Amino acid sequence: MAKRIDVSGLNAYYGNFRAVEDISMTIEPRTVTAFIGPSGCGKSTFLRTLNRMHEVIPGARVEGKVMLDDENLYGANIDPVAVRRTVGMVFQRPNPFPTMSIKENVAAGLKLNGVRNKKVIDEAVERSLRGANLWNEVKDRLDKPGAGLSGGQQQRLCIARAIAVEPRVLLMDEPCSALDPISTLAIEDLIGQLKEQFTIVIVTHNMQQAARVSDRTAFFNLAGVGQPGRLIEIDSTEKIFSNPSVQATEDYISGRFG
């Protein structure tokens, strides 16, 4: 089942540099939340703290609390590997494993979870590829390399790979920035379907995209170069794009800066 995310007092560091400062927010289950803001405002960094991917970078660390329903992801006896199996992630550039076929790519997460039963894997592969709106395009070439697909197909393959392990939350870090408009549309449609099952958080540089796909929008900003990024406001997408509470948000969405 999709889960609620409740962040309080979160700081993220790269070495001694504080990239994200004191963020608190609540993300409701089965909604799409979009993070917008200028480059360097820490929205991707913050996204990566939600599945403990931030700390895989040498020297990076996190302070604060991220509650997934009633479990703190940064609690003492929490295994980051288990967190990442619950909170899936899709990256900016499509990154299917080049050494694997389409089917092996989708099954990669299942294999990591110790699933060996061929029938179970085949069913999960089909379900996930259907879920990612890719099944009809690839069902006849499941054994061909995943790297042979187009960029948009590769990104949907990555989404299929992420949802195959049935995560509760799906994080997407600018999933369409490397794609053409048609592929982008396909992914956006997909996001609309996926939110029936998953809690989705998407980072985007494209404000129209945020307006199209999200229920709630969070605006991040930074005071200047070398300053940490902060959450300026989070509200319903409609409100953010029509009548935001903070002047900086309005300046940003109306194109006055950033």
Next chain:
Amino acid sequence: METPRDTSAPPSGQQPSSSNLAGASPQRGRSSLSDTGNTGRRGDAIFKFASSGSGIALLVIMAAIAAFLTVRAVSAISADHGNFLTTSDWQTQADPITFGIAAIAIGTIISAVVAMVIAVPVSLGIALFISHYAPRRIAQALGYVVDLLAAVPSIVFGLWGALFLVPHMIGVNAWLNQYFGWTYIFHQNEPGTQPRSLFTVGIVLAIMILPIITAVSREIFLQVPRAHEEAALALGATRWEMIRTAVIPFGRSGIVSASMLGLGRALGETMAVATVLSPSYVINLHILDPAGSTIAQTIANQFGESQGVGRDALIAAGLVLFVITLLVNGAARLIIARRKEYSGADA
């Protein structure tokens, strides 16, 4: 041949009006876009000549070596009173002359296989430790040590093997014989002898080929795109699972190439083998026994004191080594080519 591209005019009958920029139709005169000689075309031609010349020179040298080896080998083999392929003895001074590569070819392969079995896993372990586990400072220091190991002359490894490793292998051999003697290869005919054996040689060779395999595979592992590693981590892979899912498959062809470089050195190593092994021209698959010899060692040991057919016989042995190396490399290429579309080289 100055501007080879200009001669590749469009196929006849296809729109002759679409003239080439470089003035393929002379009646138009020299436009500002024609080749005035200062657009670097000459440098292009010189470079093309130099690079294709180098490539051709390599082929010519290879062919010349093969031809030389073959001609001399044929004259030796026709003087041989034994069967060159199945005889294990090496009597080129005696009458009648009998020699064959059976024993020394098998000895070469055994020592190289022992070396590979030990060196490849250890090298990959070191390479992965350097690329993915060690803190940067330790990784750097370890990298230097590995490179240093590559710079040690082979005679030094040979002396170390003969003076240190051989006496210390007695206990190891006794243990292997006691617990693994049933596997046949670890059986000792005469327990307790000085183990100047193919097994000891294999260990020395393993240490010698370790640096090259480590250095090459480390470079490959460092080239694995961060995006693939993060993809695995984000699926909930542990570090070892990430290495198994993203790093090793990506580096597969590189690992094979690295191993082949090491194997090439192990097959051809002369000095270290000659120092450690006491040669005997018998086939003995009990690798702990002080028996057997390798092709390179035989050539080195006997070249000084043989002449005529004796020398040609050594050249024939060299040809066999050449062929073994070619076969091994061919096999490696097949392994790499079989999964070419999955190589990730274009990612």
